Amino acid sequence: MSEPTALRISDDLLRPLLRTSWRFYVLVAFLGSIVLMGLGSWFYQMYRGFGITGINNPVYWAFYITNFVFWIGISHAGTLISAILRLANAGWRRPVTRCAEVITVFALMIGALFPIIHLGRPWLFFWLIPYPNHRGIWPNFRSPLVWDFFAITTYLVGSLLFLFLPMIPDFALVRDKSTGLRRKIYGALALGWRGTTKQWNRLETAMQIMAIAIIPVAVSVHTIVSFDFSMAPVPMWHSTVFGPYFVAGAIFSGIAGLIVAMATLRKFLHLEDYLHPVHFQNLGKLLLLMSLLWTYFVFAERLTIWYGNEPSEMAVFWVTQRGSFAPLFWTMVICNFVLPFPILAIKKLRTIGGCVVASSGVLVGMWLERFLIVVPSLGHKYLPYSWGVYSPRPVEIMITISTFAAMTLLYVLFAKFVPIISIWELKAGGHPSPALIPPATAEHALGEAYP
Amino acid sequence: MTACHAENNIPTVGADQAARGRAMHWIRVERYWEGEFPDVRLKFRPVMCQQCDAAPCEPVCPTYASHHTAEGLNAQVYNRCIGTRYCANACPYNVRFFDFFHPSWDKPLHLQLNPDVSLREVGVMEKCTFCVQRISGAKIQAKAEKRELKDGEIKPACVQSCPAKALVFGDLNDAESDVSRLSRSPRGSKLLEDVGTLPKVTYLERQTQV
Numbered sequence: 001m002s003e004p005t006a007l008r009i010s011d012d013l014l015r016p017l018l019r020t021s022w023r024f025y026v027l028v029a030f031l032g033s034i035v036l037m038g039l040g041s042w043f044y045q046m047y048r049g050f051g052i053t054g055i056n057n058p059v060y061w062a063f064y065i066t067n068f069v070f071w072i073g074i075s076h077a078g079t080l081i082s083a084i085l086r087l088a089n090a091g092w093r094r095p096v097t098r099c100a101e102v103i104t105v106f107a108l109m110i111g112a113l114f115p116i117i118h119l120g121r122p123w124l125f126f127w128l129i130p131y132p133n134h135r136g137i138w139p140n141f142r143s144p145l146v147w148d149f150f151a152i153t154t155y156l157v158g159s160l161l162f163l164f165l166p167m168i169p170d171f172a173l174v175r176d177k178s179t180g181l182r183r184k185i186y187g188a189l190a191l192g193w194r195g196t197t198k199q200w201n202r203l204e205t206a207m208q209i210m211a212i213a214i215i216p217v218a219v220s221v222h223t224i225v226s227f228d229f230s231m232a233p234v235p236m237w238h239s240t241v242f243g244p245y246f247v248a249g250a251i252f253s254g255i256a257g258l259i260v261a262m263a264t265l266r267k268f269l270h271l272e273d274y275l276h277p278v279h280f281q282n283l284g285k286l287l288l289l290m291s292l293l294w295t296y297f298v299f300a301e302r303l304t305i306w307y308g309n310e311p312s313e314m315a316v317f318w319v320t321q322r323g324s325f326a327p328l329f330w331t332m333v334i335c336n337f338v339l340p341f342p343i344l345a346i347k348k349l350r351t352i353g354g355c356v357v358a359s360s361g362v363l364v365g366m367w368l369e370r371f372l373i374v375v376p377s378l379g380h381k382y383l384p385y386s387w388g389v390y391s392p393r394p395v396e397i398m399i400t401i402s403t404f405a406a407m408t409l410l411y412v413l414f415a416k417f418v419p420i421i422s423i424w425e426l427k428a429g430g431h432p433s434p435a436l437i438p439p440a441t442a443e444h445a446l447g448e449a450y451p
Numbered sequence: 452m453t454a455c456h457a458e459n460n461i462p463t464v465g466a467d468q469a470a471r472g473r474a475m476h477w478i479r480v481e482r483y484w485e486g487e488f489p490d491v492r493l494k495f496r497p498v499m500c501q502q503c504d505a506a507p508c509e510p511v512c513p514t515y516a517s518h519h520t521a522e523g524l525n526a527q528v529y530n531r532c533i534g535t536r537y538c539a540n541a542c543p544y545n546v547r548f549f550d551f552f553h554p555s556w557d558k559p560l561h562l563q564l565n566p567d568v569s570l571r572e573v574g575v576m577e578k579c580t581f582c583v584q585r586i587s588g589a590k591i592q593a594k595a596e597k598r599e600l601k602d603g604e605i606k607p608a609c610v611q612s613c614p615a616k617a618l619v620f621g622d623l624n625d626a627e628s629d630v631s632r633l634s635r636s637p638r639g640s641k642l643l644e645d646v647g648t649l650p651k652v653t654y655l656e657r658q659t660q661v
Contacts, residue, residue, distance in 0.1 A: 049573045050534070051551030056472030058545045060536035120534015120549065120574025127514045127533055137531070143513040145535055232541035233507050233646050378540055382643050383498070385481040386545035388472045 009274075009426050010173065013419045016269055017174060024416065031409035038402020041395045042117055050120055052395050059378045059390040062371075064118035065228075067400055069246075069370040070253065071111030071407075072152070072225050077254030078104030079159045080218040081286070083211040092282055094425045095274045099265060100258050101163040102420075106410040107257070108156045110403050115148065117399065144227045151224040155217050162210045165203060168193050169424040222250040229373065235312040236305065236377045245297040249366060252290035252336070256362035259283050261411065263356045265420060274421050277352055284355045287362065288344035295337045315380045324389070325376050328368050335365025452476055458582060458608035460568045462554035475548040477579040478609050497618070499609070500525060500546045500579035501642060501650030508538035508547065516576070523623075523651065524581055532575040539576060543646045547578045581620070582607035602628040623651060 045052055055062055078100035085093035116125045128149050130138050139146045172193035175186040193199060226246035229237040239245075259280060266275040302321075305313050320329045340358035343349045379388050414420070455461065455478050464473050478499035485492045506525050508517045516532035519525060527547075539547040553573045555561075564570070567584040571577050582605075589605045602621050610618040621630035633639070634653040641650045 049552035050549070051468065051473065055536075055549075055551075057474075057539070057548060058472070060539045060549065115535075118535075120532070120536065120576075121572070122533075124533045127531075137515065139513050140510070140515045142510040143537070144511065145513040145537060149513075228537075232511060232537070233543055233648075234540060381545060382543045382646065383481070383545060385479075385483075385498075 009423055010177070012271075012273065013421050013423050013426075014174065014177060016415055017417065017419065018178070020416070024412070027412060028409065031405045031412065034402050034405035035409055038399050038406070041398040041402070045117075045395050045399075046122060052393060054391050054393040054396060056388055056390065058381060058386055058388045059375055061118070061374050061378060062390050063392050063396040063400055064114050065374050066367065066371045067403060068111055068114035068118070069225055069374075070367050071107045071114070071403065072222060073246075073250035073253045073366065073370070074257045074407075075104045075107035075111060075155070075159070075254065076218055076222060076247075076250035077107070077258040078102065079155075079162050079214050080104075080251060081255065081258065083162070083214045083218075086207065086211045087215075090282075092279055094428075095271075095421045096258075096262065096279055096283070097425070098163070098166070098418075098422045099262055099420055101159065102411065102414050102418075103254070103257055103261060104159045105156070105163055106407055106414070108152065108159060109410075110406055112152050112156065113403075115145070144224065144231050147224045148228060151217075151221045155214075155221045158210065158214050158217050162207075162214050165206050165210060166422055166425065167418060168203065169195065170419050170422060173423055174419070219247055222247045229377075234377050234381060235310075236316045237373075239301065241297060241301050241304075245301065248290060248293045248297055249369060252287070252294050253362060253366035255283055255287045255290060256359035256366070259287065259355050259359040260363065263352055265415065266352075269415065269420065271421065274426070280352045280355045281350050284344045284350045284358070287340065287355070287358065291337055291340050291344065291362070298333075312380075312382045315384075316377050319380055320372055320376050325372060329372055332365045332368040332372060335361040336369065452478055452480070452609075454608040454612035455579075457563065458565055458568070458585075459580070460554075460564050460570055461577075462550070462571075463557045463560060464551075465557070468551070473549075473551050475577070477546070477548070477577075479546075496642075496654065497609070498544060498546060498642065499652070500581075501544055501648065501652045502581060504649035504651065505647060507541040507543065507646075507648060511537045511541045513537075522586075524583060525578075526583070527576060527578055527580070529569060529571050529575050529577065534574040534576065536576065543643050543648060547576050550575055550577065 053063075082093065082097040082100045085097065116122050119125055128139055128146060130146075139149075168190055171186045171190035172195065175183055175190050178186065223243040223246065226242035230239050230242040232238065262275055262279065262283075265271055302317070305317050319325055339361040343354045343358040375390050379390060381387070455476070456463070459477060461475050461477060464475060468474070478497055481496045481498055483494045483496065485494060502523065502525050504523065506517075506519065508525065509519055512518070512532075513535060514531050514533055516528045517525065517538045518528070534549070536549055539545070539549060550571050550573050554571055556564075565584075567588070585607060586605050589600060593600045593604075600622075602625065605620060607618075607620055610620045619630050619633055621628040623631055623634065625631060633655065636653075636655060638656045638658065639653040640656065641653060644650070
């Protein structure tokens with residue numbers, strides 16, 4: 001494998017932007033039609049009423065809230081991981097950061113839609129927003145749903161900035177390499193970037209500030225999502241462990257999502273020279289760590305409840321452990337621990353393919369985890385007289401599928417219009433004496449044919 | 452239950468929807484069997500909104516649709532509800548009901564709607580109000596006649612229609628009222644008291660002869 005020179009980096013990474021094959025259009029049309037079907041289902045649900053979903057009394061939250069928590073969890077891939085890797089000055093992060101950060105932005109956009117989709121009267125969602133109005137009514141600041149609104153908005157704005165800042169020099173590069181309308185658009189996006197020392201200095205400073213600021217925001221977002229549950233006196237929701245448990249789960253599923261996205265990019269955009277096995281190995285180690293942490297949290301949560309032996313909680317405990325939800329529960333344990341643990345712990349198995357298998361399992365497992373938090377508790381609240389069961393209806397399944405298509409579609413479009421690997425950061429990593437950016441560690445320097 | 456439906460314009464959802472757990476009964480009668488066969492005894496427990504003093508449904512509502520009135524009722528403002536259904540999840544008694552479809556009534560029930568009670572739109576939460584329209588009505592009547600409200604003057608539909616007079620309604624702040632006296636009874640207990648919701652409804656245990 002030859003070491004890509006600066007010129008080759010530009011050529012390789014700009015190729016997807018400048019050349020388009022017919023397969024791109026087929027893919028976009030396919031994904032777009034699924035997204036449209038999802039939108040159609042949502043409008044049909046608004047038109048007919050919420051009753052066409054499987055929601056009932058007492059299971060008032062189900063698939064939509066599961067998806068909400070899941071997607072907000074996936075969003076922790078990006079910004080958080082990339083911020084940590086930036087602050088830790090890990091040289092191998094350079095080709096990884098942007099594909100991670102963009103997952104955050106899109107997953108947040110999709111996740112934030114779900115609280116609106118799940119409303120009984122979604123056309124009034126703006127009542128959650130504090131705005132001056134003639135009624136003189138503010139939202140209820142005691143409600144965790146209002147905290148959600150603030151947390152997600154803050155995180156979305158922060159992630160957008162964090163994504164956009166390091167794209168500026170790359171936009172300038174595209175501007176300089178293109179003509180016509182494309183030159184004008186990228187010129188506007190580049191915000192007058194000329195690559196002066198002053199501009200580089202400012203960019204680096206801004207990136208440092210954002211990297212530090214985004215970490216507490218990311219942790220708070222999923223803590224607040226967990227508060228949606230733990231603030232209500234519902235058996236097995238009302239738990240002190242939920243905050244860190246949700247954050248750990250979020251980072252866990254986020255890394256899994258990132259690994260799958262990176263492997264897909266590597267294959268279809270031919271980025272073998274940029275995304276090396278070492279990247280997957282390092283992310284695989286992170287995933288292993290989070291798998292262990294997640295298992296520890298589940299164990300700690302379940303064991304304390306079992307010993308506490310509180311009747312209303314034990315009802316939920318047994319229905320997930322041995323009852324009707326047991327198949328889902330044990331599938332979750334297999335997907336999140338039994339399957340990924342050996343793959344990621346044994347060096348021989350921690351290949352790109354192995355990491356993808358483990359990550360796919362984790363994505364399934366983490367979706368199930370969210371479902372198992374939401375539904376069994378609601379179906380088994382205090383009074384056995386009003387216990388209930390839930391099964392999803394086509395509209396919920398359709399909307400769920402369409403969000404996965406929406407994520408892929410947004411990702412494909414993004415990779416079409418923006419270099420998915422940060423060009424200037426790669427070049428800086430390979431530069432012999434970069435004055436501003438600390439060099440990559442020798443071991444993981446760019447282009448090294450690491451097995 | 453029928454009186455409650457008639458008084459409060461509660462929609463009839465039909466058999467299919469009821470089978471899917473969408474039946475709307477602001478008051479329901481839970482049946483519990485005690486003892487082993489053949490020595491069993493049936494117990495009835497009417498469960499409606501307990502009008503908790505520390506109601507879990509209130510702080511979680513983002514729009515104040517579920518809020519506490521000065522009189523201590525858990526009011527539900529239908530127009531303000533956007534249908535997050537968070538209140539129903541937080542409620543330990545499962546006495547909050549969601550309008551899954553536009554409300555409808557089996558004919559000819561649609562001809563007997565109560566003009567004093569607002570109809571609910573699709574996608575909002577509704578629940579027992581202790582017949583707040585009767586409370587307001589009686590207060591206005593008393594004010595017009597320049598007198599105080601008498602104990603027992605206000606009767607919610609369930610209290611009025613119970614042939615066994617098993618339900619009593621009144622002012623808990625008035626230490627002399629029937630309901631205050633009965634709620635202090637040693638036979639009294641609250642439903643799910645250990646959840647800490649401070650419910651206002653007191654259930655009286657049957658007196659057994661020893």
